[in-house]
Amino acid sequence: GGAGEIGMNLSLYGTAGKWLMVDCGVTFGDDSTPGVDIIMPDISFIANNVDDLLGMVITHGHEDHIGAIQYLWPQLKCAVYTTPFTAELIRSKLGYVDLERTVRIIQPKDGKFEIGPFKGEFIPVTHSIPEARMLALTTKHGTVLHTGDWKFDPDPIVGPPSDTERLKQLGGEGLMAVVGDSTNALVPGTSGSERGVQNEFIRLFGEIKQRVVVTCFASNIARLKSIAVAAQRNGRYITLAGRSLWRNAEIAEECGYLPEFNDFLSENEAMLSPRDKIVIVTTGCQGEPRAALCRIAVDDHPEIDLDAGDTVIFSSRDIPGNEKAIARLQNNLIARGLKILTPDDHPVHVSGHPAQEELTQLYQWTRPRLVLPVHGETRHQQEHARIAQECQVPHTLIPEDGQIIRLGPGVHEVVTEVQHGRWGLDGKVLRRIGEGASKDRKKMSHSGAAVVTVVMDAKGKVVRDPQVSLMGLTDSNAETAISENLAALAHDAIEAMPKSTRIDDAAVRHAVALAVRRHINEVYGKKPVTDVHIVRV
Numbered sequence: 164g165g166a167g168e169i170g171m172n173l174s175l176y177g178t179a180g181k182w183l184m185v186d187c188g189v190t191f192g193d194d195s196t197p198g199v200d201i202i203m204p205d206i207s208f209i210a211n212n213v214d215d216l217l218g219m220v221i222t223h224g225h226e227d228h229i230g231a232i233q234y235l236w237p238q239l240k241c242a243v244y245t246t247p248f249t250a251e252l253i254r255s256k257l258g259y260v261d262l263e264r265t266v267r268i269i270q271p272k273d274g275k276f277e278i279g280p281f282k283g284e285f286i287p288v289t290h291s292i293p294e295a296r297m298l299a300l301t302t303k304h305g306t307v308l309h310t311g312d313w314k315f316d317p318d319p320i321v322g323p324p325s326d327t328e329r330l331k332q333l334g335g336e337g338l339m340a341v342v343g344d345s346t347n348a349l350v351p352g353t354s355g356s357e358r359g360v361q362n363e364f365i366r367l368f369g370e371i372k373q374r375v376v377v378t379c380f381a382s383n384i385a386r387l388k389s390i391a392v393a394a395q396r397n398g399r400y401i402t403l404a405g406r407s408l409w410r411n412a413e414i415a416e417e418c419g420y421l422p423e424f425n426d427f428l429s430e431n432e433a434m435l436s437p438r439d440k441i442v443i444v445t446t447g448c449q450g451e452p453r454a455a456l457c458r459i460a461v462d463d464h465p466e467i468d469l470d471a472g473d474t475v476i477f478s479s480r481d482i483p484g485n486e487k488a489i490a491r492l493q494n495n496l497i498a499r500g501l502k503i504l505t506p507d508d509h510p511v512h513v514s515g516h517p518a519q520e521e522l523t524q525l526y527q528w529t530r531p532r533l534v535l536p537v538h539g540e541t542r543h544q545q546e547h548a549r550i551a552q553e554c555q556v557p558h559t560l561i562p563e564d565g566q567i568i569r570l571g572p573g574v575h576e577v578v579t580e581v582q583h584g585r586w587g588l589d590g591k592v593l594r595r596i597g598e599g600a601s602k603d604r605k606k607m608s609h610s611g612a613a614v615v616t617v618v619m620d621a622k623g624k625v626v627r628d629p630q631v632s633l634m635g636l637t638d639s640n641a642e643t644a645i646s647e648n649l650a651a652l653a654h655d656a657i658e659a660m661p662k663s664t665r666i667d668d669a670a671v672r673h674a675v676a677l678a679v680r681r682h683i684n685e686v687y688g689k690k691p692v693t694d695v696h697i698v699r700v
Contacts, residue, residue, distance in 0.1 A: 164188065164190075164203070164204035164564060164583075165186075165188070165227075165537050165538050165564070166537045166544075166562045166563055166564045166566075167539075167540060167541055167544065167562075167563055167564060168190070168539075168540060168564075169190075169227075169346060169482075169483070169538065169539060169540060169543075170188065170189065170190030170191070170227040171188055171189060171190040171202065171203060171204055171227060171231075171585075172186045172187075172188040172227055172228050172537075172538060173185075173186055173187050173188060173203075173204045173206070173231070174186065174309065174342065174537070175208075175209060176281070176300055176307065176309075177567075178280050178281070178302040178303075178304065179279075179280045179302075180215060181215050181216075181217050181279045181280055181281075182209060182212065182215050182216045182217065183216075183217055183218060183219075183220060183278060183279075183281050183300070184209065184216065184218070184219040184220070184239075184241075185219075185220050185221075185222065185298060185309055186220075186221055186222055186228040186229070186311070187203075187219055187221070187228070187229060187230075187231045187232045187235060187236075188203070188225070188226060188227040188228040188229060188230050188231055189201050189202060189203045189226055189227060189230035189231045190202045190203075190227060192587065193484050193485075195605065196587055196596060196605070197604050197605060197607075197608045198589055198590070198604055199587035199588060199589050199594075199596070200588065201230070201234075201587065201588040202585050202586070202587045202588075202596060203230070203231035203234060203235060203585070203586050203587075203588070203593075204231065204564070204583065204584075204585065204586070205582065205583050205584040205585060205586050205595065206235055206238065206239070207582045208581040208582050208583070209239070210238045210239065213238070213239055213240075213241075216239060216241050217241070217242075217278045217279045217281070218241050218242040218243065218244055218267075218278050219232070219236075219239070219241055219242070219243045219244065220243075220244045220245070220278075220283060220298060221243060221244070221245035221249055221253065222245075222295065222296050222297070222298055222309070222311030222312070223246075223249055223290060223292055223294065223295040223296060223311055223312060224248060224249040224252040224253075224292050224293075224294075224382060225292055225312065225382050226382065228311070228312070229249065229252060229253055229256070232253055232256060232257065233256040233257055234588060234593060236257065236265075242264075242265060242266075242267050242278075243265055243266045243267065244267045244269055244276060244278070244283070245266065245267075245268070245269060246268070246269055246270075246271055246285065246294040246296060247268055247270070247271070247294070247418055248292075248293045248294045248414065248415070248418045248420070249294055250266045250268055251414045251417065251418065252382075252411070252414060253266055254266060255410055255414065269283075269285055271285075271287065271294060274286065274287075274296070280302055280303070281300055281301070281302060282300070282301040282302070283298060283299070283300055283301075284298070284299040284301075285297070285298060286298075286299060286326050286329050286330065286333075287322070287323055287325060287326045288310075288311070288313035288314070288325040288326070289313065289314055289315065289316035289319045289322065289324060289325050289515075290311075290312050290313055290314060290385075290515045291357070291380070291382070291383045291384070291385050291386060291515035292321075292382050292383065292384055292385070292515075293321050293322050293384055293385075293415065293418065293420045294322065295311060295312060295313060295322075295515075296311060297309065297310050297311055297313060297330075298311065299333060304339065304570075304571045304572050305337070305338075305339030305340075305570075305571050305572075306333065306336065306337070306338055306339055307338070307339055307340045307341070307342060307570060308333060308338055308340070308341045308342070308343075308529060308531065309342045310341065310342065310343040310344050310525075311344065312344055312346075312515055312516060312538070313325065313344060313515075313516070313517060314353075314354045314514070314515055314516060314517050314521060315327070315353070315354075315517065315521045315524065316354075316356050316357060316358075317356060318356050318357075318358040319356070319357060319358075319385065320357040320358065320361060320385045320388045320389055320392075321357075321384055321385045321388055321420050322420070327528065330525065330528045330529055331528045331529075333529055334528050334529040334530045334531075338529050338530065338531040338532065339531065339532055339533065339570055339571050340531055340532065340533040340534065340535060340570045340571075340575070341525075341526070341529060341531040341533075341534050341535070341551075342535045342537055343522070343525070343534060343535070343536055343537065343538075343547065344516055344517060344537070344538045344539070345536040345537060345538050345539030345543040345544050345546070345547040346514070346516035346517075346538055346539050346543060347514055347516040347517055347518045347519075347543075348519065348522060348536070348539060348543045348544075348546040348547035348550060349542065349543060349546050350514070350518040350519060351518065351519050351520075352518050352519065352520055353517075353518050353520045353521055354513055354514045354515070354516060354517060354518045354521065355510075355513035355514070356513065357385045357386070357389060357513060359510055359513065360386065360389050360478070360510065360511060360512065360513055361388075361389035361392055361393060363509055363510050363511055364377075364389055364390055364392075364393035364511065365392070365393040365396050365397065367393075367476070367504070367509065367511070368393050368394060368396070368397040368399060368442065369396075369397045371474050372439055373438045373439060373470070373472045373473050373474065374438040374439070374441050374442075374443065374469065374470070374473040374474070375399070375441070375442045375443070375473070375474050375476065376442075376443045376444075376445060376456070376459075376469065376473060376474065376475040376476065377390050377442060377443070377444050377445070377475075377476045377478050377511075378444070378445045378446070378447055378448040378456045378475065378476070378477055378478065378479070379444065379448055379478040379479050379512075380446075380448060380479055381405060381407035381408045381410075381411050381446050382407075382411055383478075383479075383515075384411065384412075384415045384420055384421060386478055386512075387408075387411075387412060387415070387421065387444060388420070388421060388423070390442060390444055390478075391421070391423035392423070393442075394442045395423070395426075398440065399439075399440050399441060399442045400426070400427075400428050400433065400436060400440060400441055400442070401423070401426075401427050401428065401441075401442050401443075401444060402427060402428045402429060402430050402432070402433035402441065402442075402443055402444070403427060403430075403443075403444050403445075404430060404443055404444070404445040404446065404455035404456070404459070404464070404466075404467055405445055405446030405447070405454060405455040407446055408444060408445070408446055408455075412424050412427070428441075430466035430467055431466055433467075434466060434467060434468065438470065438473070443467060445459065447459075447492065448477055448478070448479040448489075449479070449481070449482055449485045449488065449489060450485055450487075450488025450489040450490075450491060450492040451488070452488070455467070456475070456492065457492055457495075460492055460495035460496050460499070461495060462499075469496075469499065469501055470500075471499065471500025471501065472500065472501075472502070473501050473502070474501070474502040474503075474504060475496055475501050475502070475503055475504070476504045476505075476509075476511055477489075477493075477503070477504065477505045477506070477511070477512075478506075478511045478512050479506075479512055480506065480512060480514065483540075519550060522547065522550045522551075523550060523553075523554055526550070526551055526554035526556055527554055530555075530556075531556060532556075532557055532558060533556070533557070533558040533559070533560065533570065533575050534547070534548065534551040534556050534558070534559045534560075535559075535560055535561070535562050535568070536548050536551075536559070536561060536562075537562060541561070544561045545561065548561055558575060560575060560577075562577075564583050565580045565581055565582070565583030565584075566579075566580050567579050567580065567581060584596065584597070585597070603692050606691075606692050607634070607635065607691070607692050608635075610635075610689040610690055610691045610692065611633065611634055611635030611636035611689060611691040611692075612633075612634045612635060612636075612691050612692040612693070612694070613631060613632070613633050613634075613636070613649070613679055613680075613683065613691045613692075613693045613694070614631070614632045614634075614693075614694050614695075614696065615629055615630070615631050615649070615650075615653050615675055615676070615679055615693070615694070615695045615696065616629060616630045616631075616695075616696045616698065617629045617653060617657065617671065617675060617695065617696070617697050617698070618698045618700060619657075619665070619671070619697060619698070619699055619700070620699065620700055621666070621699055621700075622662075622665075622666065623657075623660075623662055623664075623665025623666050623671075624665075625654055625657055625658075626700060628650055628654065629650040629653040629654055629675075630646075630650065631646040631647075631649040631650050631653070631679070632646070633645065633646060633649075633691075635691075636683065636687060636689060636691060637687070645686070648682070649679050649682060649683070652678045652679065652682055653675045653678060653679060655678070656674045656675050656677070656678035657671060657674065657675065659674075660674055668697050668699075671695070671697055672695040672697065675695045676693040676694075676695050679693055679695075680693050
């Protein structure tokens, strides 16, 4: 996962017959995956070779890097190596296993560890969450730098600056390859500093006279820190709306990154306070229908109710594919008399990913022999490869999910391809996206469904009129007439069959389904999922 797409990051590194997994993330469903909100990589290949899996290394705590662990770990049951803050986030998800044996802490001051034939080193980098790390993996064949998510923020709000000196050292030692973040490869310049966002919040919170609401990603602890500092500077108090925000903020406080958490108000306390003294931080910046801000927008939140004149600040970028949902949310807020501010209006967001100048700087320092752009769509990967080539990197290769690629020794190349794809969490069940129930549900969402019940005797005679039920095809006042018409067509289709084939249930199902679907297509222009039940008496 994570190659040719943004999200769902999961990579495998192999040597001497052993494997190491790096990250285990999710992406989120959309209109094309009805009933499926969470999507993760198909891990059949490594699950079938689990005895050779030495562990899982997690670079940082964002959902697209850790969100699949709680669903996939039971198939793997391997050790998980990560930093203290990320470990606490994982522990909050894996409450049902022996966590002391499962999660192995790599302390920030050291960062080095060994797992079988792999020597690992965590290199601190700045990002929008504490303890983001690049991973240098060394075997007898050389060293590969897996960047994870990163940026070069010269003045970070949370944690130390990126360890640029160690990156320069790696370049001097010789790097076999960099497997790198491509998210902002199309963005010129640099990604900007979180300090600038904090300064803008300080200014805005002083100018806005009513209640302030800021929506951002629940995992963006640096942003939450900026909001807390800006609120304090302007004599405002903070409350949080959204369980994930409360959980992540509490973990950040326990790890020493957010001492301001102890002064946060409950939602109820905030609603009883003067409007000009409150900042509410909410989930829902991507228009997620069950998130706090969407519930607030339709007056469905149990605690928080906004008033006309309040201001909502969107402190995030729009993830591709979420534009319509975000627009609906913003329209609902505006309809209630609320003011909207976005990054298009004010510098209230900076990305956590490297823009073009930062990518250039990385390759000038590390000088790898090969670059594999990941964590981006094809257009991002290709631009990332172009930047690497301009930095005199000798070789680039754009990977795709499922490919096994030889990095060394010898010539780098795609060796083969293994089973891959997507699994979706459908309620409590993992299903393969695009097959079976997932495929049928998608088709039903576009074309509806028809169910035909036929009662026949053992000799193939229809003993009762067929019954037809339609779903998602017609209004209720017209359903009876069309159902009766389809029932007659089903009966005629059976009568037209040779008597010798009427005793074959499969042949009857095919004939009835063909007749029903053909007529529905003629009338409605739809080809519904059609299910024929045969009852023999």
